[in-house]
Amino acid sequence: MTVDRLLDFAVTINPGFFVIAAALIAALAKDVATRAVALLGGPAIALVVLLYPPVAGMEVSRETFLGFDLALYRPDSLSLTFGFGFVLAAMLGGIYSLHRRDRMQDSAGLVYAGSALAAVFAGDLISLVLFAELATLASAVLVFARRTGPAYRAGLRYLAIQSIAGLALLAGAALYGIEKNTFVLAELGGLWNGVLVGVLDLSQPGAMLIFAGVGMKAAFPLVHNWLTDAYPNTTETGGVVMSPYTTTLAVYLLMRFFAGVDGLIWIGAAMTVYPVFFAVMENDLKKVLSYSTNNQIGFMVCAVGIGTPLALNGAAAHAVAHIIFKGLLFMTMGAVQLRLGTTKATELGGLHRTMPWTALACLIGAASISALPFFAGYSSKAMIMTAAETGPNLFPVWLALLFASAGVLEHSGIKIPFFAFFSHDSGKRPQEAPFNMLLAMGLSAALCLAIGFSPGWFYRLMPFRDQALEYLALDLFSTAHVIQQLELLAFAVLAFMALKWARLYPPERPGVILDVEWLWRKGAPGLISAVAWPAGAPVRVLGAATAWSIARVLVLARQVFAADGLVARKLPLSATAVWTLAILGIVTAISLFS
Amino acid sequence: MTGDKTGDKTGDKPGEKSPAQPQGPARLGEAGEHPLSILLFSWMRSQLFFRGLMALLAAGGGALIAFEFILVRHSYASIDSLPGFFGVFGFVALSLAVLSGWPLGKLMRRPEDYYEKPAKRGEEAGNDR
Numbered sequence: 035m036t037v038d039r040l041l042d043f044a045v046t047i048n049p050g051f052f053v054i055a056a057a058l059i060a061a062l063a064k065d066v067a068t069r070a071v072a073l074l075g076g077p078a079i080a081l082v083v084l085l086y087p088p089v090a091g092m093e094v095s096r097e098t099f100l101g102f103d104l105a106l107y108r109p110d111s112l113s114l115t116f117g118f119g120f121v122l123a124a125m126l127g128g129i130y131s132l133h134r135r136d137r138m139q140d141s142a143g144l145v146y147a148g149s150a151l152a153a154v155f156a157g158d159l160i161s162l163v164l165f166a167e168l169a170t171l172a173s174a175v176l177v178f179a180r181r182t183g184p185a186y187r188a189g190l191r192y193l194a195i196q197s198i199a200g201l202a203l204l205a206g207a208a209l210y211g212i213e214k215n216t217f218v219l220a221e222l223g224g225l226w227n228g229v230l231v232g233v234l235d236l237s238q239p240g241a242m243l244i245f246a247g248v249g250m251k252a253a254f255p256l257v258h259n260w261l262t263d264a265y266p267n268t269t270e271t272g273g274v275v276m277s278p279y280t281t282t283l284a285v286y287l288l289m290r291f292f293a294g295v296d297g298l299i300w301i302g303a304a305m306t307v308y309p310v311f312f313a314v315m316e317n318d319l320k321k322v323l324s325y326s327t328n329n330q331i332g333f334m335v336c337a338v339g340i341g342t343p344l345a346l347n348g349a350a351a352h353a354v355a356h357i358i359f360k361g362l363l364f365m366t367m368g369a370v371q372l373r374l375g376t377t378k379a380t381e382l383g384g385l386h387r388t389m390p391w392t393a394l395a396c397l398i399g400a401a402s403i404s405a406l407p408f409f410a411g412y413s414s415k416a417m418i419m420t421a422a423e424t425g426p427n428l429f430p431v432w433l434a435l436l437f438a439s440a441g442v443l444e445h446s447g448i449k450i451p452f453f454a455f456f457s458h459d460s461g462k463r464p465q466e467a468p469f470n471m472l473l474a475m476g477l478s479a480a481l482c483l484a485i486g487f488s489p490g491w492f493y494r495l496m497p498f499r500d501q502a503l504e505y506l507a508l509d510l511f512s513t514a515h516v517i518q519q520l521e522l523l524a525f526a527v528l529a530f531m532a533l534k535w536a537r538l539y540p541p542e543r544p545g546v547i548l549d550v551e552w553l554w555r556k557g558a559p560g561l562i563s564a565v566a567w568p569a570g571a572p573v574r575v576l577g578a579a580t581a582w583s584i585a586r587v588l589v590l591a592r593q594v595f596a597a598d599g600l601v602a603r604k605l606p607l608s609a610t611a612v613w614t615l616a617i618l619g620i621v622t623a624i625s626l627f628s
Numbered sequence: 629m630t631g632d633k634t635g636d637k638t639g640d641k642p643g644e645k646s647p648a649q650p651q652g653p654a655r656l657g658e659a660g661e662h663p664l665s666i667l668l669f670s671w672m673r674s675q676l677f678f679r680g681l682m683a684l685l686a687a688g689g690g691a692l693i694a695f696e697f698i699l700v701r702h703s704y705a706s707i708d709s710l711p712g713f714f715g716v717f718g719f720v721a722l723s724l725a726v727l728s729g730w731p732l733g734k735l736m737r738r739p740e741d742y743y744e745k746p747a748k749r750g751e752e753a754g755n756d757r
Contacts, residue, residue: 184744314729315737387658390665423708432708440721456672463660514700517692518714524689526718531682533726540729545737555743 045088048107049080049117050152050165053124057144061137069140073128076144080151081121087114096157105218108157112229112350112497116154116286119354120147122481123278123361130365130474131271142175143275150279154286159207159217166203166251166283170196173280176272177264188267191554195250195260196280202247210240219290227343229497232293244291252284252335255304258328259551262312265327266320266377270368273320274474277364278357281327285334285353289497293346298339303434305332310441314540315547319377319450320367323360326403326446329438330356336435337418340425343498344505348417350497355414355485359402362478363450366396369471370454373464377454379542384459389466393455395475402482404447405439406523407516409486413493415439416510416519417502440526447523448530453542689715 044052056076063069087109097104109117124147131140149169156162174196177189211217223233234241253261261281265273292298309325309332316322330352337349367377369392370385386393398409405411419439422432466472485492489506496502509515533539594600661670671677697711707713740746 184746187744310725311728311732314725315733386669387661387665390662390668394664394668429708436714436717437721437725440718441725443718444722444725456669466662514696517696517700521689521692521696521712522714522718524685524692524718525715526722528682528685528689529719529722530726531678531685533723535678535682539726540733543733543737544740546740546742547733548736548738 041082041086044079044083045086046107047083048152048155049083049121050148050150050155052076052079052083053121053144053148053151055148057141057148060144061141063137063140066132066135069135069137070128070132072144073131073140074125077121077124077128077147080117080148081125084114084117084121099160102160103158103216103218104161105157105220106161107155108219109155110230110497111499112231112286112289113154115350115354115495115497116282117151118495119282119357120151120154120278122354123147123357124151126358126361126365126474126478127271127275127278129477130274130368130471132470133468134269134271136179136269136271139176139179139269139271139275142172142179143271145169146172146176146275146279150283153283157219159211159219159222162219162287163200163203163207166287167200169279169283170200170251173276176269176276177267179272180267180269182267185267188263191551192260192264195257199247199250202243202250204247206240206243206245206247208240209243210234210238213238213240226293227498227501229346231289231346231497232291232295232341234291236292236295241291244287245295248284248287248291249301251280252288252331253281253305253328254301254335255308256550258305258309259549261328262321262324262549263551265324266318270371273323273364273371274361274368277323277327277360281331282353282357285331285338285349288335288338289346289349293338294341295339298335299428299431300339302332302334302336302339303431305329305335306438307332307434307441310438310445312547312549313441313445313449317379317542317544319379319382319454320364320371322445322449323363323367326363326442327356327360329442329445330360330403332438333415333418333435336431337421340421340428342421342425343501344417345421345425347493347496347498347502347505348414348419348421351414351417351492351502352411354492354495355402355410355482358478358481358485359399359410362395362399362475362482363403363446365471365475365478366392366399367450367454369467369475370464372467372471374462378544379449379453379457380544382454382460382462383457384455385462385464386455387459388463389455391472392467392475393451395472395479396451396455398479398482400447400451402486404443404523405519406447407486407511407519408483410482411486412519413485413489413510416515417505420505420509420515436522440522443523443526444530448527 053076056072056079059076060069060072063072097106124144127143127147131143146169149165149172153162153165153169156165170193174189174193177185177192179185207217210222214222216222219230219233223230226232234244236242236245250257250260265276268276288298306329309329313322313325313329316325334349334352334356337345337352369389370382371377373389374382376382402409402411405415419432419435422428422435425431467475489510490503493499493502493506530539592599596602674680693712693715696714700711
């Protein structure tokens with residue numbers, strides 16, 4: 035059977051390669067049908083390959099390149115979880131992008147998705163790092179693709195920071211592999227509860243470099259601004275395509291390399307808290323979503339640090355659920371951006387009148403990210419919260435996560451839909467989003483509900499499947515969990531309404547909010563100027579002296595050689611004769627006495 | 629869900645192009661409104677909606693605390709197992725996050741062109757599609 039043979043062959047290939055191959059078709063596609071085939075076909079083939087995985091944990095494709103052993107395709111339960119999320123994101127992003135005839139964005143988006151997908155299935159450090167860097171390069175194209183001055187400069191900043199992270203990853207991988215005499219992940223560490231996680235030893239210099247590189251990609255505190263700088267500067271489709279991969283891939287790398295590293299608990303807890311304050315102040319709703327991404331990645335990083343099977347299931351589940359509901363929220367803001375050219379809260383409001391489907395999708399995304407029971411975020415975040423609540427000495431961390439849960443309700447659950455679609459009537463009556471956008475939003479919303487209402491199928495995808503199903507059976511929908519979560523959200527919404535009623539809610543104002551990026555956007559250039567000015571003083575003095583001297587010489591030359599200058603003056607004949615005799619006398623004297 | 633109720637004045641700039649500035653709460657099914665919007669959201673524009681929802685949330689929250697007291701096994705050994713802890717925490721946490729926006733906004737907000745001039749509307753590629 036030809037189909038069976040094709041399938042047998044396809045399942046031996048890293049699914050990311052199919053998506054990257056589709057990018058080549060998308061780059062050349064001129065008609066809508068070919069674009070649609072490329073945008074949806076590549077991820078669809080990858081999905082089929084994922085549905086028929088070979089034996090988990092087996093290196094299906096092992097090659098030797100320049101003397102190095104490479105495992106190009108090593109599927110296991112962890113990579114399948116993330117791979118499933120990435121393929122879904124690629125398909126939804128493809129549908130969402132169909133209205134925009136931009137081959138550069140189509141192909142860059144597919145290379146980005148395919149490389150990220152290939153990275154999670156790579157079984158060695160070399161190919162993993164190379165795929166991760168290819169993903170970075172492709173994602174930078176998505177920022178440049180907005181083709182505005184600010185977007186271009188944001189793209190350069192993004193590329194600079196990601197390049198530093200990439201170099202750290204590459205150097206770390208090289209050092210670590212040489213130290214251990216292998217680059218193959220399965221040979222670097224052993225299985226833990228049947229899954230290859232936490233394979234790197236953080237006491238090694240190479241592992242430290244990898245940690246730094248992955249941390250930058252995960253938008254750890256102080257290096258998080260690439261996210262809030264680049265994402266809002268994308269096109270309406272670029273934000274949707276960019277949101278799922280870089281940070282989620284970083285979470286995957288943290289799980290694979292550093293699961294159970296205690297420091298991640300505190301880094302993650304900090305990541306959940308501080309974006310809440312920035313998101314409250316921020317006027318640009320796409321930037322609010324970027325801070326929200328930072329906050330949600332914090333939950334995952336914290337869970338990776340806790341490192342129990344429940345916590346790691348929570349991190350993986352939240353990563354996949356976040357891909358869907360954050361993608362949905364970016365889609366709704368992308369629709370607003372397409373129709374109105376802005377996502378600034380001060381210029382929006384009342385859009386539900388003409389964009390009700392988009393508003394409805396936004397509300398479902400908002401309910402999901404707020405972890406309202408029976409929506410996607412509840413099914414995924416509950417595991418992280420339980421892991422933190424029951425972990426030893428983690429009460430302060432759990433409180434931080436609980437605070438961040440109320441915070442995410444404020445900025446993503448209420449602020450995004452409220453200021454865009456309800457709130458004051460801006461008087462703007464834009465057309466509803468194009469059909470392909472609505473379809474992508476509808477499918478994403480359906481997935482949010484499917485994960486929320488019937489999480490069994492979703493929990494079966496988790497890396498530690500048995501523990502996930504046990505949690506589902508005993509804890510997820512326990513009376514205590516559901517009531518306490520509803521209580522938290524009900525009173526938080528009540529607080530929002532009370533503050534609005536009392537006019538204590540800070541009004542949205544245009545402006546930019548200072549963040550760490552000030553250091554390299556204003557501080558460093560200012561500092562360099564301040565240091566360079568005294569250092570350049572001697573050069574400036576010398577230059578001024580030279581200029582003054584040249585000017586004086588020119589003035590003198592003019593005085594001598596100008597039409598009315600010294601040499602042009604008429605002299606009397608007697609003076610000429612005297613001068614001639616004098617010169618003759620001097621020459622004669624010199625010749626006589628020399 | 630109506631900002632009109634809460635006195636939110638943002639976006640009501642006199643120079644802004646606004647083809648349909650309503651004088652008060654919008655009527656049910658205004659001209660050009662999508663039928664789905666009328667079906668799903670128009671009832672939110674009622675004068676009573678805001679107060680009604682607040683009352684509903686307060687009553688629902690109270691009921692949840694009562695349910696928690698009755699249905700959930702609790703102890704007094706730790707603060708998080710006290711009935712109502714999650715409600716109080718949610719109220720305080722959100723209030724703290726929101727109210728921090730006042731001083732932090734004054735401290736950290738700068739003009740739009742602080743770093744560079746923003747792109748002009750319509751400058752971006754793709755707006756024509």
